[in-house]
Amino acid sequence: MPELSRTLPSEDRLVLLPKNPGVLFAFWQFSASREEAFISSALGGEVELRLFHSEDKAQVSALKAAWKSGKAYLEVPAQGRSYTAALYALRSGEWEKLLESNPVSSPAAAGMAEERAYASLEFHKRVHL
Amino acid sequence: MSSRGSLMFVLHAHLPYVNHPADSSFLEENWFFEAVAETYVPIISLLERLASEGIRPGVALSISPTLGAMLENEELEEKMACYLGSRLELIAKELERAKDDPALLKTVKLYQKLYEDAAALMHKYSGDLITPLKSLQHAGQIEIITTAATHAVLPLLTRPEAVRAQLAVAAEDYFDRFNQKPSGFWLPECAYEPRLNSSLKLSGFAYTFAESHSVEFSGQDASGGVHAPYRTSNDVGLFVRDAASSREVWSAQFGYPGDPAYREFYRDFGYDGEYEYLRPYFGSDGARRPLGLKYHRITGAGTDLAAKQYYDPDAAQARVEAHAADFLERRIKQADDFYAERGTRPLIVSCYDAELFGHWWFEGPAFLETVIRKIRADRLPLQFVTPSEYLNSCQEPREITPGSSSWGENGYFDPWVNETNDFIYHAVYAATDKMIETANRFRNQDLPGLSLRALNQAARETLLAQSSDWAFLLYIGSHAQYAKSRLEDHVANAIKLLGDVIEKKVDETALNKLEQRNSLFPRLDFRIFASVSKF
Numbered sequence: 001m002p003e004l005s006r007t008l009p010s011e012d013r014l015v016l017l018p019k020n021p022g023v024l025f026a027f028w029q030f031s032a033s034r035e036e037a038f039i040s041s042a043l044g045g046e047v048e049l050r051l052f053h054s055e056d057k058a059q060v061s062a063l064k065a066a067w068k069s070g071k072a073y074l075e076v077p078a079q080g081r082s083y084t085a086a087l088y089a090l091r092s093g094e095w096e097k098l099l100e101s102n103p104v105s106s107p108a109a110a111g112m113a114e115e116r117a118y119a120s121l122e123f124h125k126r127v128h129l
Numbered sequence: 130m131s132s133r134g135s136l137m138f139v140l141h142a143h144l145p146y147v148n149h150p151a152d153s154s155f156l157e158e159n160w161f162f163e164a165v166a167e168t169y170v171p172i173i174s175l176l177e178r179l180a181s182e183g184i185r186p187g188v189a190l191s192i193s194p195t196l197g198a199m200l201e202n203e204e205l206e207e208k209m210a211c212y213l214g215s216r217l218e219l220i221a222k223e224l225e226r227a228k229d230d231p232a233l234l235k236t237v238k239l240y241q242k243l244y245e246d247a248a249a250l251m252h253k254y255s256g257d258l259i260t261p262l263k264s265l266q267h268a269g270q271i272e273i274i275t276t277a278a279t280h281a282v283l284p285l286l287t288r289p290e291a292v293r294a295q296l297a298v299a300a301e302d303y304f305d306r307f308n309q310k311p312s313g314f315w316l317p318e319c320a321y322e323p324r325l326n327s328s329l330k331l332s333g334f335a336y337t338f339a340e341s342h343s344v345e346f347s348g349q350d351a352s353g354g355v356h357a358p359y360r361t362s363n364d365v366g367l368f369v370r371d372a373a374s375s376r377e378v379w380s381a382q383f384g385y386p387g388d389p390a391y392r393e394f395y396r397d398f399g400y401d402g403e404y405e406y407l408r409p410y411f412g413s414d415g416a417r418r419p420l421g422l423k424y425h426r427i428t429g430a431g432t433d434l435a436a437k438q439y440y441d442p443d444a445a446q447a448r449v450e451a452h453a454a455d456f457l458e459r460r461i462k463q464a465d466d467f468y469a470e471r472g473t474r475p476l477i478v479s480c481y482d483a484e485l486f487g488h489w490w491f492e493g494p495a496f497l498e499t500v501i502r503k504i505r506a507d508r509l510p511l512q513f514v515t516p517s518e519y520l521n522s523c524q525e526p527r528e529i530t531p532g533s534s535s536w537g538e539n540g541y542f543d544p545w546v547n548e549t550n551d552f553i554y555h556a557v558y559a560a561t562d563k564m565i566e567t568a569n570r571f572r573n574q575d576l577p578g579l580s581l582r583a584l585n586q587a588a589r590e591t592l593l594a595q596s597s598d599w600a601f602l603l604y605i606g607s608h609a610q611y612a613k614s615r616l617e618d619h620v621a622n623a624i625k626l627l628g629d630v631i632e633k634k635v636d637e638t639a640l641n642k643l644e645q646r647n648s649l650f651p652r653l654d655f656r657i658f659a660s661v662s663k664f
Contacts, residue, residue, distance in 0.1 A: 002550070002552055002603065002609075002613070004552055004555065005617060006617055006620075006621060008555060008556060008559045008624075009563070009624060011559065011562070013558060013559075015287060015554065015558055017285050017546055017554065018285075018322070018533060018541070018542055019542050019543060019546045019547075020539060020541040020542065020543050021541065025546045025551060027555055029555060071552075102287040102288075105322065105323075105533060106533075107322075107532055107533035107534060107541050108532040108533075
């Protein structure tokens with residue numbers, strides 16, 4: 001998998017982006033102080049990425065996540081609804097919310113027919129393969 | 130003959146900002162030179178030709194701020210002149226080499242005319258192609274619109290400050306370039322989401338465009354289908370791209386550009402010719418590169434590149450005539466079918482990347498000109514309209530909130546968010562968040578000149594990091610290393626400049642270099658990224 005060549009500043013960040021009607025993309029990173037908390041075991045090493053409906057805060061999924069930084073593609077149960085993600089870690093046996101993402105709406109499936117498809121892909125073929 | 134429908138052509142011209150003043154033959158700068166010679170000059174020429182004959186083109190042209198900055202960059206203009214000179218020098222040699230090969234000679238002469246015309250137009254306007262565009266707009270021949278400052282896919286910018294900066298900087302850039310406020314906004318990659326409505330309104334845009342599937346399946350009353358304008362809840366006009374007319378022109382597989390008589394894009398003399406003969410026309414690295422001289426035709430779907438036959442300009446022109454006639458016939462039928470079903474005259478909105486015409490589809494400018502001419506010459510019941518004209522004359526559009534969508538593969542955001550490129554968002558958001566945080570910190574402070582320059586340059590670098598092009602190039606695996614380097618450079622530049630301002634240790638020499646290289650948006654004020662803007 002391609003990755004960045006340079007190190008970024010250590011900051012707390014959890015971002016949720018739309019990908020398509022069925023999938024959202026989440027990526028996250030923890031600050032140095034949080035990293036220290038993990039290393040010192042103040043925070044348990046187990047991290048969960050949870051997805052919620054924004055409107056009623058109902059949890060729709062949870063998955064194990066990496067504590068330092070990471071990414072995940074999250075399937076959504078209902079298209080066209082707003083979601084928020086959050087990262088939780090164990091502190092003294094209790095789940096503690098560490099980071100919360102922006103809300104994002106998953107696109108509503110529009111049944112894009114095959115013949116509609118395109119636009120920029122063919123244009124960009126002009127950069128020589 | 131009275132009109133049975135309206136046709137709106139929207140050509141979106143965009144290139145990522147590529148400017149490497151320290152290098153005389155930087156490969157990726159050729160994107161710009163090729164597009165100027167093969168697309169922008171032919172389109173400007175045909176628009177001027179039509180206007181001079183009293184045939185009003187009436188098309189809308191979106192010029193991205195990054196492209197506009199490149200078109201006004203004097204160093205790039207000088208390099209452009211060298212590029213054209215180099216091509217004409219090679220063509221002179223080719224005329225000699227092809228003198229006993231009539232089929233090849235005909236095509237070489239075609240290229241001779243293409244590059245001579247480009248050189249002549251550049252000379253006529255002292256290298257500045259914005260001037261004729263401005264004149265055409267001023268004369269009411271075309272309508273020029275803009276797009277996001279660095280062509281960011283706006284639904285992927287979750288910080289409202291970042292969206293506002295992309296729109297506000299674009300509006301200011303347009304005003305500086307065209308001496309008037311912009312009316313229309315082309316959403317990069319036609320990527321829409323409802324959250325953008327308020328940003329569009331706040332930045333003063335009167336209308337934008339969305340994909341047909343975002344309206345057809347919006348679950349709301351879209352009784353005009355895709356052939357009527359709409360408006361958002363805050364009164365931003367909304368035009369809907371027509372899928373059928375787009376497909377006929379866009380698709381290499383199903384559309385006109387795949388015709389066997391048309392020029393083959395991928396077989397280039399830069400890879401075919403004898404190396405030593407061509408060596409002077411390659412870059413300083415000596416590696417083969419496309420030279421724009423493509424002597425073959427598509428020949429047939431799936432035909433191996435080596436088996437392609439020579440291009441015949443006359444045969445291609447005959448197909449242009451046939452395709453233009455077919456295109457218009459289909460639009461008339463589309464209009465008649467719509468009228469029969471709904472009792473109103475449709476608006477057919479056909480949106481294309483401008484670079485399709487000429488660069489990718491070599492015969493595209495001739496097709497465009499033929500379509501416009503035929504409507505007049507054959508007295509066809511269609512009329513070209515620009516977006517503002519249509520909005521000013523149509524009944525109050527129905528309110529709608531389309532769904533999130535784009536014109537990219539599969540209709541949403543997959544091309545810009547996938548396993549090949551998702552790593553970039555860590556970096557894009559690192560720069561964006563830092564920029565917003567620092568803008569908030571310094572927005573009300575009187576800053577020394579050097580700090581102010583550094584913050585403004587950091588804002589430029591942040592905007593450049595947000596460009597859609599880096600994710601897309603990574604996705605298609607073309608110039609991927611360049612895309613990754615550019616993204617990482619802009620992010621690193623922004624973060625370093627912001628850190629240097631905070632620590633009061635701005636390196637003026639390094640800042641000078643960045644200002645020279647990434648010199649777009651001269652009036653950019655970093656405060657545009659502040660959470661509560663002064664603007």
